[in-house]
Amino acid sequence: xxxxxxxxxxxxxxxxxxxxxxxxxxxxxxxxxxxxxxxxxxxxxxxxxxxxxxxxxxxxxxxxxxxxxxxxxxxxxxxxxxxxxxxxxxxxxxxxxxxxxxxxxxxxxxxxxxxxxxxxxxxxxxxxxxxxxxxxxxxxxxxxxxxxxxxxxxxxxxxxxxxxxxxxxxxxxxxxxxxxxxxxxxxxxxxxxxxxxxxxxxxxxxxxxxxxxxxxxxxxxxxxxxxxxxxxxxxxxxxxxxxxxxxxxxxxxxxxxxxxxxxxxxxxxxxxxxxxxxxxxxxxxxxxxxxxxxxxxxxxxxxxxxxxxxxxxxx
Amino acid sequence: xxxxxxxxxxxxxxxxxxxxxxxxxxxxxxxxxxxxxxxxxxxxxxxxxxxxxxxxxxxxxxxxxxxxxxxxxxxxxxxxxxxxxxxxxxxxxxxxxxxxxxxxxxxxxxxxxxxxxxxxxxxxxxxxxxxxxxxxxxxxxxxxxxxxxxxxxxxxxxxxxxxxxxxxxxxxxxxxxxxxxxxxxxxxxxxxxxxxxxxxxxxxxxxxxxxxxxxxxxxxxxxxxxxxxxxxxxxxxxxxxxxxxxxxxxxxxxxxxxxxxxxxxxxxxxxxxxxxxxxxxxxxxxxxxxxxxxxxxxxxxxxxxxxxxxxxxxxxxxxxxxxxxxxxx
Numbered sequence: 001x002x003x004x005x006x007x008x009x010x011x012x013x014x015x016x017x018x019x020x021x022x023x024x025x026x027x028x029x030x031x032x033x034x035x036x037x038x039x040x041x042x043x044x045x046x047x048x049x050x051x052x053x054x055x056x057x058x059x060x061x062x063x064x065x066x067x068x069x070x071x072x073x074x075x076x077x078x079x080x081x082x083x084x085x086x087x088x089x090x091x092x093x094x095x096x097x098x099x100x101x102x103x104x105x106x107x108x109x110x111x112x113x114x115x116x117x118x119x120x121x122x123x124x125x126x127x128x129x130x131x132x133x134x135x136x137x138x139x140x141x142x143x144x145x146x147x148x149x150x151x152x153x154x155x156x157x158x159x160x161x162x163x164x165x166x167x168x169x170x171x172x173x174x175x176x177x178x179x180x181x182x183x184x185x186x187x188x189x190x191x192x193x194x195x196x197x198x199x200x201x202x203x204x205x206x207x208x209x210x211x212x213x214x215x216x217x218x219x220x221x222x223x224x225x226x227x228x229x230x231x232x233x234x235x236x237x238x239x240x241x242x243x244x245x246x247x248x249x250x251x252x253x254x255x256x257x258x259x260x261x262x263x264x265x266x267x268x269x270x271x272x273x274x275x276x277x278x279x280x281x282x283x284x285x286x287x288x289x290x291x292x293x294x295x296x297x298x299x300x301x302x303x304x305x306x307x308x309x310x311x312x313x314x315x
Numbered sequence: 316x317x318x319x320x321x322x323x324x325x326x327x328x329x330x331x332x333x334x335x336x337x338x339x340x341x342x343x344x345x346x347x348x349x350x351x352x353x354x355x356x357x358x359x360x361x362x363x364x365x366x367x368x369x370x371x372x373x374x375x376x377x378x379x380x381x382x383x384x385x386x387x388x389x390x391x392x393x394x395x396x397x398x399x400x401x402x403x404x405x406x407x408x409x410x411x412x413x414x415x416x417x418x419x420x421x422x423x424x425x426x427x428x429x430x431x432x433x434x435x436x437x438x439x440x441x442x443x444x445x446x447x448x449x450x451x452x453x454x455x456x457x458x459x460x461x462x463x464x465x466x467x468x469x470x471x472x473x474x475x476x477x478x479x480x481x482x483x484x485x486x487x488x489x490x491x492x493x494x495x496x497x498x499x500x501x502x503x504x505x506x507x508x509x510x511x512x513x514x515x516x517x518x519x520x521x522x523x524x525x526x527x528x529x530x531x532x533x534x535x536x537x538x539x540x541x542x543x544x545x546x547x548x549x550x551x552x553x554x555x556x557x558x559x560x561x562x563x564x565x566x567x568x569x570x571x572x573x574x575x576x577x578x579x580x581x582x583x584x585x586x587x588x589x590x591x592x593x594x595x596x597x598x599x600x601x602x603x604x605x606x607x608x609x610x611x612x613x614x615x616x617x618x619x620x621x622x623x624x625x626x627x628x629x630x631x632x633x634x635x636x637x638x639x640x641x642x643x644x
Contacts, residue, residue: 069447113631113635117635117638117639118638119634119635119638120587120588122394122447122587123581123587123630123634124634126574126577126578126630127627127628127630127631127634128627129574129627130574130578130623130626130627130630131623131624131625131626131627131628131630131631132627133623134620134621134622134623134624134626134627135620135624135627137620137623138620138621138624142620247451247454247455250448250451251451254448260445260447260448290462290463290467291459291462291467292459292460292461292462292463292467293459293463294459295455295456295458295459295462296455296456296459296460296463298455298459299452299453299454299455299456299459300452300456302448302451302452302455303438303444303449303452306444306445306448306449306452307442307444
């Protein structure tokens with residue numbers, strides 16, 4: 001009896017704090033065994049690499065919180081990237097605005113399909129995943145375009161208060177999204193819709209508008225990640241940018257303890273999920289383990305994380 | 316419910332709208348395929364040439380084998396994202412195994428990919444984890460395994476010239492490659508299994524209403540394990556066929572193939588919610604996808620990237636139509 005209780009308690013604890021414990025454990029391991037781990041340069045590199053995934057994962061966490069999923073985030077990044085060289089002639093601000101607008105449109109389109117036509121999120125966003133990158137390549141003529149606008153490229157190279165711009169943007173967005181979920185009516189409605197849609201309807205929540213808003217927001221966040229990645233790469237590369245991003249983002253969200261069944265969004269957990277996956281990858285690379293091992297370890301982590309999280313569905 | 320979905324009673328009292336809906340749902344891909352083929356035949360003289368038709372059939376055969384497994388999985392209400400990786404892995408394993416002869420080249424991919432499919436099935440059926448996430452993990456795992464076998468993707472195993480295994484992918488009958496006949500036979504067999512066997516009924520029942528199926532004594536867990544294993548085996552086999560055709564285990568294929576497979580299954584009228592679908596529809600979906608791609612290639616001046624735009628738009632139209640025509644549970 002007590003054993004069963006302990007087991008339930010352990011599972012509960014792992015569900016709540018597993019991702020933090022894993023991050024701390026990995027950090028300690030690296031501090032002890034990895035040469036040059038505790039250097040500012042290393043932390044910068046890790047954070048800069050993790051920033052785009054983090055931004056996309058924030059949007060993904062919201063979508064998953066509504067019991068949905070957005071497979072089109074990588075394609076949306078490509079769309080945003082493909083538009084930048086077209087409008088960069090008018091200056092960085094219009095180019096970024098157009099990229100974000102594309103993300104907004106893509107997300108709204110997904111949201112419309114899900115909320116108003118009642119199409120399953122996985123198929124609705126699959127269509128844009130298949131078509132979106134193709135459209136981006138058509139816009140860009142299938143070419144990689146080098147960018148030379150110094151003001152735009154500064155997004156990928158400059159620091160503000162010693163923090164790279166991309167990391168700063170990711171941090172600010174994480175705080176904003178956390179506030180959105182925790183402190184606003186929209187956030188409450190989002191979680192309620194994910195937990196029990198029918199109840200949401202009966203309670204008079206604007207279920208459709210909430211869903212539309214969530215997918216639109218996810219699209220915009222993906223576009224932000226697309227803009228930042230493009231700036232860092234100093235080239236618009238719609239063929240490669242954000243490839244398999246949907247998988248990284250979903251992984252981070254799930255590892256961070258947000259259940260796929262909806263009704264709960266953990267923003268700090270999601271950010272920690274991104275950090276954890278980045279740390280895992282960095283650790284394996286620094287110890288000269290090849291990419292193949294990294295992918296297999298990543299697969300194992302996903303399975304374990306979801307296995308642990310699964311018992312929460314009995315809530 | 317399930318019985319209704321699989322064999323709708325043809326009563327004359329049935330409203331016409333519903334009849335139209337059901338025909339479009341089940342035969343939409345076939346009708347679209349006929350139209351598209353007719354247009355292509357009239358508009359492009361080269362479309363109807365024997366060479367082009369042979370190419371078309373051959374290209375379709377690999378995807379058809381993968382989509383066949385996906386059809387089973389989706390009818391049980393699941394999804395298998397690992398097929399693209401398993402397809403690539405199967406090809407590499409076949410080329411790797413071909414140094415020990417025909418049987419090794421054929422069995423190695425089937426066993427390994429089947430085993431990964433089995434693990435997918437066990438995790439989905441026994442732990443209740445979402446199929447989406449389980450197969451996402453095995454997508455990564457299979458890619459990792461592939462990289463591990465090929466020295467991080469830098470080694471491409473060749474199949475020795477003169478190897479008997481090359482016949483499998485390169486042999487022809489009446490000009491048509493063996494893969495075309497193999498794929499046709501597998502799809503025929505798959506269709507029969509789905510419609511005429513107890514296992515097929517279990518597949519429909521599992522996807523139609525899992526709780527009721529359980530109460531009726533349908534072996535839901537075993538059915539799920541079986542369909543994921545089947546999907547793994549078929550993906551590995553498609554990879555082996557491709558390796559034999561290409562004479563080597565190409566490491567970079569199969570990225571995004573899971574999405575192609577899901578698209579053609581959905582276009583073929585199989586509902587992603589499970590409980591309804593046909594193998595014939597899937598075959599039509601494969602044909603439609605590849606004929607459209609062929610037309611875009613024939614036009615020549617069109618950017619080949621339009622292919623994915625058209626595929627995405629088409630998928631969307633089909634899903635929206637399905638949604639508006641078919642009353643769902």
